[in-house]
Amino acid sequence: MEVDDTPDMLDISVPRYLPMSQETLKTFSAMVSAREDNLGRIDSILRSIKQDIDKYVEFIIGENMFENIGYTRDFMIVNLQSLERILISKYELENWKAIAFEIRNNLNQQIPEDPATLSNLQQYHDANDETLNEFIRRRVDEMKNSPEKDKNIREYVNKNDLYQLLKNMAFVIEKPTDPLPEEQDDDDVAMAGGVISLKDPMSLHTFKEPVKSKKCDHVFEKSVIEEYLRNEIKTCPVAGCEGRLAKFDLRSDDLMLLRVKVFEAKQQADDFEIETI
Numbered sequence: 001m002e003v004d005d006t007p008d009m010l011d012i013s014v015p016r017y018l019p020m021s022q023e024t025l026k027t028f029s030a031m032v033s034a035r036e037d038n039l040g041r042i043d044s045i046l047r048s049i050k051q052d053i054d055k056y057v058e059f060i061i062g063e064n065m066f067e068n069i070g071y072t073r074d075f076m077i078v079n080l081q082s083l084e085r086i087l088i089s090k091y092e093l094e095n096w097k098a099i100a101f102e103i104r105n106n107l108n109q110q111i112p113e114d115p116a117t118l119s120n121l122q123q124y125h126d127a128n129d130e131t132l133n134e135f136i137r138r139r140v141d142e143m144k145n146s147p148e149k150d151k152n153i154r155e156y157v158n159k160n161d162l163y164q165l166l167k168n169m170a171f172v173i174e175k176p177t178d179p180l181p182e183e184q185d186d187d188d189v190a191m192a193g194g195v196i197s198l199k200d201p202m203s204l205h206t207f208k209e210p211v212k213s214k215k216c217d218h219v220f221e222k223s224v225i226e227e228y229l230r231n232e233i234k235t236c237p238v239a240g241c242e243g244r245l246a247k248f249d250l251r252s253d254d255l256m257l258l259r260v261k262v263f264e265a266k267q268q269a270d271d272f273e274i275e276t277i
């Protein structure tokens with residue numbers, strides 16, 4: 001037996017973590033898991049909103065329900081507003097969670113590496129001079145009062161795919177041939193005289209089943225581009241575009257389909273007006 005391993009008689013060991021810290025960690029864990037439950041709930045609400053919207057869009061497109069475009073626009077706007085509120089809650093919860101992890105790291109760092117003994121008890125004591133509640137309050141206040149807060153929330157909401165889709169649909173219902181605000185300077189968007197083309201660039205027929213290339217954002221009629229690509233990888237047929245495409249780079253473009261449907265419905269309504277004058 002080595003002498004060095006013999007415990008110092010004066011060194012009265014206490015548990016590795018003081019009861020105070022253990023309690024703190026327990027409280028912390030309970031708080032985090034409650035927030036995680038809420039985040040899970042928010043995600044399931046988001047999924048069900050997405051399903052409702054998909055069903056609704058499928059219905060109005062399938063049934064050509066465009067006689068009352070005002071109603072469709074209101075549906076989009078109401079959903080957009082609820083979605084925004086939900087995303088803001090999600091943003092706040094995620095921030096809280098980030099703070100919670102910061103707290104956990106902080107606690108782990110503050111607790112000295114060595115087991116607590118009478119000789120380093122003061123160090124333990126000093127490490128806990130800011131209580132958990134004080135720390136959380138301070139960090140949450142910092143977050144709430146951050147001058148960047150509104151900008152960060154805006155960015156967070158805007159980068160959500162579902163929010164983008166709904167916002168774009170609400171826009172397209174009003175202005176079916178206008179480029180989206182963020183598309184106005186995009187060279188890949190097929191436009192003529194500031195108006196979005198609703199025609200397939202290869203067949204020049206109005207889109208029936210538009211698909212978008214995820215490589216270059218060009219939109220094509222599904223059957224036409226599939227016939228062109230077959231099972232090969234080819235250069236995008238749009239003049240000047242060097243994108244290399246294969247069938248699996250194509251995604252159905254619901255927004256373009258909505259543009260076509262709304263445009264046609266508006267034209268029919270205009271024709272009807274002219275006839276009745």
Ligand SMILES: [Zn+2]
Pocket residue numbers: 213216217218236237238241242243
């Ligand atoms: Zn292209």
